[in-house]
Amino acid sequence: MACNRKLPKLKRMQRLSAIIALLLTVIAILWSSTVCLSSQEPEKEQIMNQDSEVISTPDINDLTIKVVYDNNPYNQELGTAWGFSALITGTDKTILFDTGGDGSLLLNNMKKLAIEPNNIDVVVLSHIHGDHTGGLSSFLEKNSSVSIYLPESFPTKFKENIQKYGAQVVEVKQALKICENVYSTGQLGRLIKEHSLIIRTKAGLIVITGCAHPGIVKILTTVKDFMKGDILLVMGGFHLEWTSKRNIEKVISALKQMNVQYVGPCHCSGHKARTLFKKHFGTRYIEVGAGKVIKTAHLQ
Numbered sequence: 001m002a003c004n005r006k007l008p009k010l011k012r013m014q015r016l017s018a019i020i021a022l023l024l025t026v027i028a029i030l031w032s033s034t035v036c037l038s039s040q041e042p043e044k045e046q047i048m049n050q051d052s053e054v055i056s057t058p059d060i061n062d063l064t065i066k067v068v069y070d071n072n073p074y075n076q077e078l079g080t081a082w083g084f085s086a087l088i089t090g091t092d093k094t095i096l097f098d099t100g101g102d103g104s105l106l107l108n109n110m111k112k113l114a115i116e117p118n119n120i121d122v123v124v125l126s127h128i129h130g131d132h133t134g135g136l137s138s139f140l141e142k143n144s145s146v147s148i149y150l151p152e153s154f155p156t157k158f159k160e161n162i163q164k165y166g167a168q169v170v171e172v173k174q175a176l177k178i179c180e181n182v183y184s185t186g187q188l189g190r191l192i193k194e195h196s197l198i199i200r201t202k203a204g205l206i207v208i209t210g211c212a213h214p215g216i217v218k219i220l221t222t223v224k225d226f227m228k229g230d231i232l233l234v235m236g237g238f239h240l241e242w243t244s245k246r247n248i249e250k251v252i253s254a255l256k257q258m259n260v261q262y263v264g265p266c267h268c269s270g271h272k273a274r275t276l277f278k279k280h281f282g283t284r285y286i287e288v289g290a291g292k293v294i295k296t297a298h299l300q
Contacts, residue, residue: 059202060181063090063296065235067288068109069100069135072266075291078109083131084210084237084267087113088199090296092180093121096139097197098210101131103138109290117142122178123167125150126210127194128158140165149178153193175226185222189214196236198223201296204232204261211237211268217254224258232299235264235288240273248273252280262299264288 067074069085083101087110088094100106110117117139123146125133140146144165150158152171159169172195175186181200187193192213199206207223209216216238220231234255240248251273255263263277266288278285286294 059200060090061202061297063088063199063201063206065206065208065294065296066113066115067266067290067292067294068096068113068115069098069106070266070288070290070292072289073291074287074289075112077112078291079105080290081105082267083134085132085135086208086236087115087120088182088197088208091182091199093178093182094119095122095124095178095182095197096120097124097208098126098132099123099135099139101134103135106135107138107142113291118145120146122146123148124178124184124195124197125154126196127151127192127213128154129192129211132210133158136162137165140167149184149195151187151193151195153187175222183227185219188219188222196223198227200227200229201232203296203299204230206232206296207234209234209236209238212239216240217251220255220258220260231258231260232296233262233264233286233294234260235262235266235286235294237267238265238269238273240265241268241270243270243273245272245276248276249280252277256280262286264292264294 066087068087069081069083071080071082073080081100081102085096085098085100085106087096107117120143123136123139125136125148140162144167147168147170148162149170149172152173162169172184172187176184178184183198185196185198187195194210194213196210196219197208205223205227207220209219212219216234220234223231240251262284263281264286265274265277
């Protein structure tokens with residue numbers, strides 16, 4: 001009988017323990033959510049501070065972009081292959097955006113464009129694909145005294161190989177400042193993580209994309225979410241090679257609604273998309289290929 005009287009009491013204790021455990025779980029979830037939200041606030045605040053800092057510093061007057069590597073021809077003296085790379089000068093630091101797919105072609109095109117690898121301070125790798133990173137090792141053999149900005153999602157082995165050359169690896173997760181008036185969008189996308197380059201000039205924002213895997217509209221929406229000013233030029237790969245005419249025209253319409261002034265689709269944008277962009281943007285369409293030189297002072 002004594003044993004039977006203990007059973008209800010034991011059950012009540014078990015129920016009470018379960019209730020306490022449930023309450024503790026709820027409290028833990030609420031606490032972790034608060035911590036998560038509070039840990040994100042500095043990132044938002046950092047972006048706002050960066051934006052304020054941009055406004056307080058002089059905007060770039062004359063920016064030069066040289067397309068070093070592309071599968072579309074422009075300067076017939078340069079070689080072409082699937083991939084993309086562009087050199088940006090006129091900023092606080094000289095920047096190489098992506099390195100194409102073949103190191104020997106990258107360096108050969110640099111030589112023909114009178115680009116000295118040792119004068120480059122920063123390399124920005126948009127995403128992990130070989131047609132944007134394949135030329136990196138050949139470049140690092142010529143100049144390893146650079147900072148390399150890449151998405152945090154890059155494989156550890158890839159980062160370690162860079163460090164073996166003596167170069168500095170800067171992992172990009174959130175939007176961040178690279179140098180005066182030059183920013184990364186932060187890594188975007190789900191399956192393929194990618195970040196793009198933003199440059200503030202007196203005439204407006206320049207956005208350079210590698211392949212635009214997250215979507216060119218998504219990238220530009222992100223830019224406008226935290227950067228003040230109109231978009232003067234967006235150029236690079238738009239990832240529209242296999243997209244229907246209808247969807248390409250939707251993209252064009254979206255860019256026009258964003259008041260994008262000039263477009264320079266190349267690399268993986270595709271002939272169909274380039275033709276449609278040229279039709280809709282007219283004189284504000286820029287033919288981009290290997291060897292193309294764009295001076296933003298001429299776009300005003």
